[in-house]
Amino acid sequence: KGALYVVATPIGNLDDLSRRAMDTLAQADLIAAEDTRHSVRLLDHIGVRVPLISLHEHNETSRIERIRQALDAGQQVALISDAGTPLISDPGYRLVQALRSADYTIIPVPGPSALIAALSAAGLPTERFLFEGFLPAKGAGRRQRLSDVVDLPVTLVLYESPHRIRQLLEDIETVCGERHVVIARELTKTFETFLQGSARSLLERMADDADQMRGEFVVMLAPPPPKELADSGQVDGDQLLSSLLEE
Numbered sequence: 001k002g003a004l005y006v007v008a009t010p011i012g013n014l015d016d017l018s019r020r021a022m023d024t025l026a027q028a029d030l031i032a033a034e035d036t037r038h039s040v041r042l043l044d045h046i047g048v049r050v051p052l053i054s055l056h057e058h059n060e061t062s063r064i065e066r067i068r069q070a071l072d073a074g075q076q077v078a079l080i081s082d083a084g085t086p087l088i089s090d091p092g093y094r095l096v097q098a099l100r101s102a103d104y105t106i107i108p109v110p111g112p113s114a115l116i117a118a119l120s121a122a123g124l125p126t127e128r129f130l131f132e133g134f135l136p137a138k139g140a141g142r143r144q145r146l147s148d149v150v151d152l153p154v155t156l157v158l159y160e161s162p163h164r165i166r167q168l169l170e171d172i173e174t175v176c177g178e179r180h181v182v183i184a185r186e187l188t189k190t191f192e193t194f195l196q197g198s199a200r201s202l203l204e205r206m207a208d209d210a211d212q213m214r215g216e217f218v219v220m221l222a223p224p225p226p227k228e229l230a231d232s233g234q235v236d237g238d239q240l241l242s243s244l245l246e247e
């Protein structure tokens with residue numbers, strides 16, 4: 001039987017494609033890509049000519065059988081998405097789940113992911129974090145999801161698109177008030193920028209400089225300070241005292 005290779009690809013800078021990722025793609029018999037036209041550009045760039053099939057949100061279930069047949073015939077199959085690590089706010093979960101439960105060999109070829117790149121340079125606590133990906137598009141659902149997690153003692157990591165970034169910051173201000181926010185924009189690209197401050201101050205930055213609203217964003221919220229935790233009744237006095245003393 002062949003193996004499925006889950007291959008991370010760049011999130012902007014093509015030099016981030018690892019040598020192992022390149023070799024895996026070059027040696028694959030079949031590549032399943034989220035958007036084949038998009039991935040052809042990456043594959044052309046590295047001189048790889050391998051048959052491609054699409055695998056996206058709308059056809060993933062029907063592709064599972066096709067890929068299973070390829071593996072049964074001894075082929076090596078690579079899974080890639082448009083950018084970063086497949087399955088991380090990208091297609092692939094149903095395929096990997098189906099193949100894992102049938103005990104196929106699945107091999108990760110790790111590499112870029114906006115989530116980890118953003119966290120690694122944000123200056124926020126990383127020993128505990130919660131990745132919520134894209135919040136629901138509708139305002140009420142988004143605010144509800146934020147309030148479900150706002151008091152957890154973890155760094156919160158969100159993905160957002162340029163046309164909703166201001167709305168997201170408005171909702172963060174409504175639900176989380178003065179919470180410290182770090183935005184990682186256009187990671188690994190020419191206009192890579194980190195901005196930090198309250199949601200309100202970031203909105204003001206965007207109002208002053210419309211370029212700050214362009215591109216791709218990872219939005220990170222600091223964990224609540226101990227006082228907020230105490231106010232919400234989540235820690236007892238002793239715990240609060242010891243965390244204050246630690247600080």
Ligand code: SAM
Binds near residue numbers: 083088090112115216
């Ligand atoms: N699978 C990808 C990963 O591993 O990061 C994520 C794919 S998801 C469809 C796309 C979202 O990831 C964007 O809307 C943005 O929130 C984030 N993202 C992807 N590339 C980025 C970059 N270069 N800079 C900042 N955020 C990025």
